[in-house]
Amino acid sequence: MKRTNPGTGPLTVTVLVFPGVRLLDVTGPIEVFTTANEFGARYRVRIVSEDGAEVVTSAGTRLSADLAVGDVREPSDVLVIPGGPEWETLSKDDALLDVIRHLNETSRCTASVCTGAFLLAAAGLLNGRRAATHWRHSQQLASRYPSVRVRPDAIFVRDGQMLTSAGVSAGIDLSLSLVEEHYGADVARSVAKDMVVFMQRPGGQSQFSVHSQASHVHHEMLRGLLDAVTANPGANHTVAAMARRAGISTRHVTRLFHEEVGTTPARYVEQVRLEAAQMLLETGDDALPVVARRTGFGSPESLRRAFVRHLGVTPGAFRATFRTTGAGAKTPVAATTT
Numbered sequence: 205m206k207r208t209n210p211g212t213g214p215l216t217v218t219v220l221v222f223p224g225v226r227l228l229d230v231t232g233p234i235e236v237f238t239t240a241n242e243f244g245a246r247y248r249v250r251i252v253s254e255d256g257a258e259v260v261t262s263a264g265t266r267l268s269a270d271l272a273v274g275d276v277r278e279p280s281d282v283l284v285i286p287g288g289p290e291w292e293t294l295s296k297d298d299a300l301l302d303v304i305r306h307l308n309e310t311s312r313c314t315a316s317v318c319t320g321a322f323l324l325a326a327a328g329l330l331n332g333r334r335a336a337t338h339w340r341h342s343q344q345l346a347s348r349y350p351s352v353r354v355r356p357d358a359i360f361v362r363d364g365q366m367l368t369s370a371g372v373s374a375g376i377d378l379s380l381s382l383v384e385e386h387y388g389a390d391v392a393r394s395v396a397k398d399m400v401v402f403m404q405r406p407g408g409q410s411q412f413s414v415h416s417q418a419s420h421v422h423h424e425m426l427r428g429l430l431d432a433v434t435a436n437p438g439a440n441h442t443v444a445a446m447a448r449r450a451g452i453s454t455r456h457v458t459r460l461f462h463e464e465v466g467t468t469p470a471r472y473v474e475q476v477r478l479e480a481a482q483m484l485l486e487t488g489d490d491a492l493p494v495v496a497r498r499t500g501f502g503s504p505e506s507l508r509r510a511f512v513r514h515l516g517v518t519p520g521a522f523r524a525t526f527r528t529t530g531a532g533a534k535t536p537v538a539a540t541t542t
Contacts, residue, residue, distance in 0.1 A: 237383070
């Protein structure tokens, strides 16, 4: 979709709501588009439900609809499909999926928020496309819909006219990107500053996920090795050391990891160490050399490289971002929105 001249008329944003929809999936994008109007954009936002009636969100809040799906006559420049906690049930609702297909046919761009990606996938609209969803559910999206190329670490993904975003607040990131596309970076930046959010947040979803949660392991000996790594990430956990502890060959250890954990021993150990370092940075005051030593990275530089490689942020930036919201600080904490 080409950048639009604000003087050519308003852009129509249609937000679909349904019983059990997540409130922020709806209000986050709406807030971005309506705030953009204060800085020169021209968006017309309308909320539609299947029958035009109000819906009760997953939070218990009631949302009024502007019109029923059957009363939608004009095409949408942006169609927003939010998600909800009961996404499994929603993705089997044939009537809802038909509504999504119908609205998509007359939309120049369709965007999902969080588990809304499951609704698009169930409607067949993500076949062969790249997509994102909440990190907790990315594996399920990939397994349920093999034709969808899931990007588990992405905050949002665009593939043609389809956009999909990660967890609920990522709908704000996605909406800001559309404002920038339609009206330019200056308008989008003004919206981000007004809402006190990142214009482009650092890192990806992996900074929120728990990497060390391996799938269920049936082999008792391997379970013991995994528990040992988790209990003391800073210890010696080379393949040779693991093999000695288990009384098996290094080749056997490597094979068990591939078969039951789905990764190599070295990668698993690094993931556990990374998780341990994240926890220390979030909850403690230890200096980076201490954190690096306690978690098995050895040096601050090795710790930094691992954080940048996996999370897209440095250890210092991670601590500053995730340790506190700043609400209890004695001095104000400035939010960077550039």
